[in-house]
Amino acid sequence: MPATSKAMRDSHARVFDLDVLSLRELNQALHNLAPGSNETAWEVLNPKGSHSVAVGVDQPVSIDVRGSVGYYCGGMNSGSTITVHGSAGPGVGENMMSGSIVIKGDASQYAGATGKGGLLVIEGNASSRCGISMKGIDIVVHGNIGHMSAFMAQSGNLVVLGDAGDALGDSIYEARLFVRGKVDSLGADCIAKELRPEHLELLQGLLDRAGVTGVKPSEFKRYGSARTLYNFNIDNADAY
Amino acid sequence: MCGIVGLFLKDKALEPKLGAMLSEMLVSLSDRGPDSAGIAIYGATSGNEAKITIQSPKPERDFRGLDAELAKALGAPVSIAVKSTHAVVRTTPDKVDAAREALQSLRPDIRIMGAGEAVEIYKEVGLPEAVVERFDVRKMTGTHGIGHTRMATESAVTTMGAHPFSTGADQCLVHNGSLSNHNNVRRELVREGMKFETENDTEVAAAYLSSQMAHGKNLGEALEGTLSDLDGFFTFVVGTKNGFGVVRDPIACKPAVMAETDQYVAFGSEYRALTKLPGIDNAKVWEPEPATVYFWEH
Numbered sequence: 001m002p003a004t005s006k007a008m009r010d011s012h013a014r015v016f017d018l019d020v021l022s023l024r025e026l027n028q029a030l031h032n033l034a035p036g037s038n039e040t041a042w043e044v045l046n047p048k049g050s051h052s053v054a055v056g057v058d059q060p061v062s063i064d065v066r067g068s069v070g071y072y073c074g075g076m077n078s079g080s081t082i083t084v085h086g087s088a089g090p091g092v093g094e095n096m097m098s099g100s101i102v103i104k105g106d107a108s109q110y111a112g113a114t115g116k117g118g119l120l121v122i123e124g125n126a127s128s129r130c131g132i133s134m135k136g137i138d139i140v141v142h143g144n145i146g147h148m149s150a151f152m153a154q155s156g157n158l159v160v161l162g163d164a165g166d167a168l169g170d171s172i173y174e175a176r177l178f179v180r181g182k183v184d185s186l187g188a189d190c191i192a193k194e195l196r197p198e199h200l201e202l203l204q205g206l207l208d209r210a211g212v213t214g215v216k217p218s219e220f221k222r223y224g225s226a227r228t229l230y231n232f233n234i235d236n237a238d239a240y
Numbered sequence: 241m242c243g244i245v246g247l248f249l250k251d252k253a254l255e256p257k258l259g260a261m262l263s264e265m266l267v268s269l270s271d272r273g274p275d276s277a278g279i280a281i282y283g284a285t286s287g288n289e290a291k292i293t294i295q296s297p298k299p300e301r302d303f304r305g306l307d308a309e310l311a312k313a314l315g316a317p318v319s320i321a322v323k324s325t326h327a328v329v330r331t332t333p334d335k336v337d338a339a340r341e342a343l344q345s346l347r348p349d350i351r352i353m354g355a356g357e358a359v360e361i362y363k364e365v366g367l368p369e370a371v372v373e374r375f376d377v378r379k380m381t382g383t384h385g386i387g388h389t390r391m392a393t394e395s396a397v398t399t400m401g402a403h404p405f406s407t408g409a410d411q412c413l414v415h416n417g418s419l420s421n422h423n424n425v426r427r428e429l430v431r432e433g434m435k436f437e438t439e440n441d442t443e444v445a446a447a448y449l450s451s452q453m454a455h456g457k458n459l460g461e462a463l464e465g466t467l468s469d470l471d472g473f474f475t476f477v478v479g480t481k482n483g484f485g486v487v488r489d490p491i492a493c494k495p496a497v498m499a500e501t502d503q504y505v506a507f508g509s510e511y512r513a514l515t516k517l518p519g520i521d522n523a524k525v526w527e528p529e530p531a532t533v534y535f536w537e538h
Contacts, residue, residue: 049513
């Protein structure tokens with residue numbers, strides 16, 4: 001193949017149409033990427049609610065998904081930049097390690113569950129259990145989140161520009177939760193906390209990374225762990 | 241796991257395509273439940289005809305000559321349309337109860353899937369595609385319908401354990417989840433006089449709704465009652481003669497997504513089920529909120 005032609009091909013996104021090719025072929029091609037590959041731009045057409053689109057990608061490529069996806073899109077992502085131009089089903093970005101995932105629409109339940117790192121941005125609303133058991137991931141939701149979000153959250157930051165449903169942060173360890181709107185109720189051991197200068201600075205950084213403009217960090221309230229569940233209280237022994 | 245779908249048409253122009261649209265929706269969710277599948281379709285009503293959908297393990301033996309024998313027993317006209325293991329018996333509305341009794345004595349092996357003015361119910365063991373093909377569902381017309389593909393948890397994989405369950409005239413229900421207090425609720429409903437065909441938890445939910453509506457509640461009010469009276473995991477999709485309803489338990493871990501346009505309201509366990517509907521790209525798409533009743537009526 002002439003060099004010019006190869007260069008031209010590399011300058012364009014590699015397009016995978018899921019009406020034509022299988023999901024397995026897409027994910028295998030993504031997993032076959034070697035470090036330093038020139039195939040850095042990918043485009044996925046007609047996802048039509050497919051499960052597990054672009055899971056386990058471990059190279060710093062960018063992937064644009066044109067349409068809505070089903071379960072577990074971008075799961076275990078390590079370093080890639082995934083943009084879903086639609087909505088995402090349950091478990092988007094589950095156990096993400098690094099990189100970023102942007103959902104232009106809404107996300108279903110347990111978005112970013114158990115995520116260890118990276119940034120998950122949901123430009124619409126997220127459903128229940130957003131950030132459940134998060135372990136270091138940063139999640140920014142432009143809209144609202146559902147009930148039981150940040151359940152047993154361990155570390156990382158959850159930023160919500162809208163409202164939060166019932167039992168926010170139930171049994172939380174050390175993650176930071178920032179909510180701009182109302183919270184229907186707080187879960188066990190989750191309390192409102194002071195918004196100190198270091199938190200304002202952290203929030204500004206997260207809003208900048210998530211492309212949020214016109215919103216001030218001071219508009220948020222911070223919630224976190226009261227740390228009363230860390231050790232067993234012998235007075236509660238009768239309950240067991 | 242299970243997959244459930246529902247489609248309520250607002251645009252009469254789509255009515256000839258109801259069976260085809262609902263079939264595509266259900267087949268797209270086949271991998272959520274390979275055990276059995278079923279579909280309930282609400283067709284046009286004339287007001288002077290009732291339909292009873294029956295099923296037989298030996299259709300050739302049981303359906304032969306049944307129309308004449310049943311007409312004689314009832315003293316009323318009867319027609320029977322056979323579709324594989326199922327058949328739709330048509331007679332006058334005042335003869336439905338008598339027909340149920342006569343059917344059981346004329347053909348003891350026949351099971352009644354459901355009855356009413358509008359509904360026809362088809363369900364069998366097998367994948368959705370096989371069930372849709374067997375009953376020629378794609379050619380069916382109607383105003384609304386619901387469907388289910390089952391991964392069994394609470395009772396055996398049999399025709400009668402498949403959804404939809406129908407426990408009242410033109411009422412039926414499909415369910416994703418499992419109920420934990422169904423034995424208690426069944427006992428209470430039996431005391432009220434309700435009859436059960438199976439040990440299945442979903443049949444109890446269907447009978448609960450039938451009982452509530454028999455006491456004068458509308459579909460929305462009856463669905464509201466499930467939130468306090470039924471314990472367990474559920475997303476229910478329910479059909480009545482002119483209505484269609486959805487409710488999820490307060491924990492709402494069973495998935496649900498809905499779409500609405502000027503032409504229809506659609507329900508799917510996943511977005512995959514909705515992708516072939518007309519105008520889906522511009523539809524309002526949302527997840528039904530937990531512990532919130534949604535219903536539409538014609």
